Amino acid sequence: xxxxxxxxxxxxxxxxxxxRRFPWWPITRMGIQLAFRKKRFKLAxxxxxxxxxxxxxxxxxxxxxxxxxxxxxxxxxxxNITPDYFKIYLTNDSLHFLIVLVLAFAGAGxxxxxxxxxxxxxxxxxxxxxxxxxLGKMSVxxxxxxxxxxxxxxxxxxxxxxxxxxxxxxxxxPWLPLSILGYAALLTVFFAFYILLLSSLSKNSxxxxxxxxxxxxxxxxxxxxxxxIFRLPALALVSIPANLQQTGASxxxxxxxxxxxxxxxxxVLAAACAVSGLVINRKIRSVEVxx
Amino acid sequence: xxxKQSIAAFGASASQVFAFYFILGRKSAxxxxxxxxxLVPVVLAVVVRIVMRGRAExxxxxxxxxxxxxxxxxxxxxxxxxxxTSIVAEEIEGRTLPYLITRPLTKPGIIVxxxxxxxxxxxxxxxxxxxxxxxxxxxxxLGEASLYLTxxxxxxxxxxxxxxxxxxxxxxxxxxxxxxxxxxxxxFGWENVIQYFPGSTQKFSLVHYLKxxxxxxxxxxxxxxxxxxxxxxxxxxxxxxxxxxxxxxxxLLALACWIFRAKEYLFEE
Amino acid sequence: MxxxxxxxxxxxxxxxxxxxxxxxxxxxxxxxxxxxxNGAGKSTFMKLVTGQMKPNIGSVxxxxxxxxxxxxxxxxxxxxPEPDAFYEDVTGWEFLTGLLRLQGFCRAEAAERAARxxxxxxxxxxxxxxxxxxxxxxxxxxxxxxxxxxxxEIIVLDEPLSGLDPLSKRKLIKLxxxxxxxxxxxxxxxxxxxxxxxxxxxxxxxxxxxxxxQGDIPYVRELIEAHPHVISIRSSDPxxxxxxxIGDAAVRKLTFDPDGKTLVIETHKRDAFFGxxxxxxxxxxxxxxxxxxxxxxxxxxxxxxxxx
Numbered sequence: 001x002x003x004x005x006x007x008x009x010x011x012x013x014x015x016x017x018x019x020r021r022f023p024w025w026p027i028t029r030m031g032i033q034l035a036f037r038k039k040r041f042k043l044a045x046x047x048x049x050x051x052x053x054x055x056x057x058x059x060x061x062x063x064x065x066x067x068x069x070x071x072x073x074x075x076x077x078x079x080n081i082t083p084d085y086f087k088i089y090l091t092n093d094s095l096h097f098l099i100v101l102v103l104a105f106a107g108a109g110x111x112x113x114x115x116x117x118x119x120x121x122x123x124x125x126x127x128x129x130x131x132x133x134x135l136g137k138m139s140v141x142x143x144x145x146x147x148x149x150x151x152x153x154x155x156x157x158x159x160x161x162x163x164x165x166x167x168x169x170x171x172x173x174p175w176l177p178l179s180i181l182g183y184a185a186l187l188t189v190f191f192a193f194y195i196l197l198l199s200s201l202s203k204n205s206x207x208x209x210x211x212x213x214x215x216x217x218x219x220x221x222x223x224x225x226x227x228x229i230f231r232l233p234a235l236a237l238v239s240i241p242a243n244l245q246q247t248g249a250s251x252x253x254x255x256x257x258x259x260x261x262x263x264x265x266x267x268v269l270a271a272a273c274a275v276s277g278l279v280i281n282r283k284i285r286s287v288e289v290x291x
Numbered sequence: 292x293x294x295k296q297s298i299a300a301f302g303a304s305a306s307q308v309f310a311f312y313f314i315l316g317r318k319s320a321x322x323x324x325x326x327x328x329x330l331v332p333v334v335l336a337v338v339v340r341i342v343m344r345g346r347a348e349x350x351x352x353x354x355x356x357x358x359x360x361x362x363x364x365x366x367x368x369x370x371x372x373x374x375x376t377s378i379v380a381e382e383i384e385g386r387t388l389p390y391l392i393t394r395p396l397t398k399p400g401i402i403v404x405x406x407x408x409x410x411x412x413x414x415x416x417x418x419x420x421x422x423x424x425x426x427x428x429x430x431x432x433l434g435e436a437s438l439y440l441t442x443x444x445x446x447x448x449x450x451x452x453x454x455x456x457x458x459x460x461x462x463x464x465x466x467x468x469x470x471x472x473x474x475x476x477x478x479f480g481w482e483n484v485i486q487y488f489p490g491s492t493q494k495f496s497l498v499h500y501l502k503x504x505x506x507x508x509x510x511x512x513x514x515x516x517x518x519x520x521x522x523x524x525x526x527x528x529x530x531x532x533x534x535x536x537x538x539x540x541x542x543l544l545a546l547a548c549w550i551f552r553a554k555e556y557l558f559e560e
Numbered sequence: 561m562x563x564x565x566x567x568x569x570x571x572x573x574x575x576x577x578x579x580x581x582x583x584x585x586x587x588x589x590x591x592x593x594x595x596x597x598n599g600a601g602k603s604t605f606m607k608l609v610t611g612q613m614k615p616n617i618g619s620v621x622x623x624x625x626x627x628x629x630x631x632x633x634x635x636x637x638x639x640x641p642e643p644d645a646f647y648e649d650v651t652g653w654e655f656l657t658g659l660l661r662l663q664g665f666c667r668a669e670a671a672e673r674a675a676r677x678x679x680x681x682x683x684x685x686x687x688x689x690x691x692x693x694x695x696x697x698x699x700x701x702x703x704x705x706x707x708x709x710x711x712x713e714i715i716v717l718d719e720p721l722s723g724l725d726p727l728s729k730r731k732l733i734k735l736x737x738x739x740x741x742x743x744x745x746x747x748x749x750x751x752x753x754x755x756x757x758x759x760x761x762x763x764x765x766x767x768x769x770x771x772x773x774q775g776d777i778p779y780v781r782e783l784i785e786a787h788p789h790v791i792s793i794r795s796s797d798p799x800x801x802x803x804x805x806i807g808d809a810a811v812r813k814l815t816f817d818p819d820g821k822t823l824v825i826e827t828h829k830r831d832a833f834f835g836x837x838x839x840x841x842x843x844x845x846x847x848x849x850x851x852x853x854x855x856x857x858x859x860x861x862x863x864x865x866x867x868x
Contacts, residue, residue, distance in 0.1 A: 038469070040469060040472060040473070044472070097479075097480070101472070101475070101476070104472060104475065105472060204321075204384070206373075206376065206377075206380060206381075206384065206471050207321060207373070209471050209472065209475070210369065210372065210373050210471065210475075213475050213479060214328075214369055217365070217479060218328075218331075218365060221360065221361060221364075221365050222331070224360070225335060225357050225358070225360070225361060226335075228353070228356075228357050229335075229338065229339055229342055229343075229353070229357065230342065300631065300632070303664070304631070307661055307662050307664065308662065310661060311658045311659075311661060311662055314650075314654070314658065315647055315649070315650065315658070318649050318650065319649055320649070385645055385646075385647070385648075386641070386643040386645035387645050387646065387647060388612075389607075389610070389612055389639060389641040390641070390647075390659060390706070391662070392611070392612055393610045393611065393612065393634050393637060393639040394631070394634055394659070394662045394663055395631045395632055395633075395634045395635040395663065395664060396631055396634075396662060397631050398629065398631075552629060555612075555613050555614065557574065558643065
């Protein structure tokens with residue numbers, strides 16, 4: 001009998017390649033793990049929950065106002081919990097600052113480090129498409145944005161119900177969880193494009209870190225200056241934080257902070273994402289062209 | 292080696308490093324990006340000039356309270372943060388440190404030489420953009436001598452700011468592996484918040500001393516609503532401000548030199 | 561001859577990772593090869609020699625002076641680092657002249673020396689191209705050029721031949737050998753054994769931070785008593801030739817290759833064996849086609865010493 005291939009020491013693999021449903025997941029997992037390996041990141045990450053604790057304390061006090069009368073005389077309005085309270089938590093400047101700080105740590109090197117080490121070709125030498133690569137990287141951003149926005153937002157809502165001991169608040173505002181999730185999703189999408197765009201512009205992650213901060217805060221300063229000169233509310237459209245606050249107020253059904261339709265801010269953010277997407281698509285190539 | 296020889300070696304090292312890094316810094320693409328960023332106030336100056344045509348008395352207020360915010364609290368901080376932390380970090384990240392520290396150069400000379408080169412580059416970028424925006428806005432009174440004295444004072448304030456902030460960020464870069472994030476928290480967190488605290492608290496920020504040196508003050512009870520820069524400022528006297536900024540620069544730079552001399556910098560594998 | 565580089569009880573660790581352990585070593589004029597696998601401690605030793613790091617224990621002196629924080633010493637040292645790292649935004653010319661200015665040369669002198677060094681490494685015609693556009697071999701050559709451009713007395717080269725094409729490699733090897741005749745001290749590291757073999761016969765074997773052996777290759781070879789030399793002799797009648805060695809005390813084992821033409825001899829005393837070989841061949845009256853010593857190279861020495 002003729003020897004089988006196996007008997008000669010070779011073995012044909014008879015299996016079928018597994019069609020991984022989430023080929024981007026290893027990239028995401030690695031990105032998250034790498035962020036937590038940075039010593040100071042853990043501090044920044046922990047700090048990003050500070051506003052949530054402050055707002056949690058506010059919730060508690062609002063339910064126990066009689067115990068705190070001496071401290072909050074005449075401040076009932078401040079602690080009258082409405083959807084506005086949740087909007088303030090998610091759109092306040094300090095939370096934006098902390099999100100940017102966390103993403104500067106965790107996101108600046110997402111593409112920049114791959115460009116620096118010329119490792120894009122290593123990704124694309126595997127059964128991985130460009131969209132899987134991008135999805136993997138964006139999911140790292142999504143993980144961190146959602147964990148400091150959606151998670152505390154929903155937990156705060158839960159604590160509100162626990163402290164109140166009834167579902168009245170939920171029944172009064174049944175759409176509130178959707179608003180929290182909707183705004184967190186908007187932040188996620190915007191920051192995913194924003195971080196990936198800036199990370200793909202340089203091989204130097206230190207420079208990208210500066211760009212992440214610079215662009216965010218410069219847009220805000222520019223808005224302040226232009227408003228100071230022209231006094232036109234629509235100039236808030238040049239500011240990233242202002243657009244986020246405008247869309248946030250709209251999603252929570254609250255009074256808009258700037259006197260123009262919220263849809264303009266939605267459009268500006270969408271346009272920024274679209275342009276970012278185009279640039280990222282051009283920058284992410286499996287072959288580095290040396291000029 | 293005698294003290295005299297040590298000083299001579301330090302001076303020679305600093306001047307050689309200065310010349311090398313001034314050329315390197317000038318050629319860097321990142322320098323061009325930051326120089327372009329400095330054109331934003333120039334563009335704004337053109338806009339202000341057009342919008343405020345005929346309202347000459349408001350121009351100075353707008354310059355101090357709007358454009359100087361951009362220069363003082365954003366532009367020089369970002370520039371100093373990037374270039375200051377670069378002084379040590381770029382050599383570590385780029386693994387080029389051996390080219391420097393295996394030359395007959397003293398380590399303090401390397402720090403001071405690079406500091407000088409980058410500070411001069413930044414000062415040039417700031418001064419050119421400041422001059423353009425200032426003279427565009429004040430183009431209608433170019434014949435007044437006081438205009439030039441005020442400009443020199445603005446340029447001096449920004450120059451001192453560049454030196455002090457850069458020294459601080461060089462020090463951070465010499466101490467920490469990832470100085471940039473701590474620097475960002477300092478530059479845009481601490482400096483932004485603490486300056487508006489009352490009393491002596493605001494004196495724990497560098498920007499307080501810089502603002503104390505600004506030539507223009509809004510009239511008390513004036514109708515200006517654009518007073519972000521001078522909001523809650525309880526100024527320190529110019530002499531004390533200059534001395535404080537000079538001392539901060541000297542001490543932090545000396546500390547950075549001392550740390551760089553004593554510390555081993557290892558590349559990450 | 562007095563030692564130029566002297567390490568005494570030198571130890572260096574990174575956190576809890578040992579880089580170098582109790583190394584005592586003297587390096588004299590001429591070319592010395594530092595050989596060991598990746599992570600053996602070669603670069604750590606070179607960084608200590610060039611004052612980039614300070615020892616945790618022990619001392620290292622160059623020309624009698626401690627290297628750490630002694631900038632004046634670096635006028636005499638040329639160092640070619642191992643990482644492929646450069647100031648990418650400058651041309652090869654600017655890179656070299658800039659570093660020569662840092663060395664303390666005036667503009668004209670720096671230009672003259674840079675031109676000479678670039679010429680030596682065949683980069684004269686590419687001197688005005690940005691380094692970021694250089695090929696791997698060109699980058700390696702310009703890195704080498706900066707180490708020699710100031711005519712240092714002591715040249716420390718960390719993996720200088722990696723990434724070079726065979727032609728450039730050969731040229732660089734010749735250049736390094738020439739330094740020996742100029743009376744300079746060259747310390748060169750590599751983990752590629754034939755490269756070191758081509759450069760020098762004086763080697764230091766380093767592994768896991770320790771010096772395993774040092775000296776000339778034959779001397780090091782003699783140290784390995786437990787691992788005899790293997791010599792293959794292909795001849796017209798290997799069995800007749802073998803008969804002449806049966807009573808030889810230097811021979812430990814005689815075997816025949818399956819081809820029936822090759823006698824494989826194991827000996828502890830290499831020199832004694834080769835001293836007798838010619839006579840034995842004549843006595844046996846056989847025709848010898850080939851004599852090879854497959855393990856008479858650094859790979860064998862190294863494998864034996866690290867216990868492979």
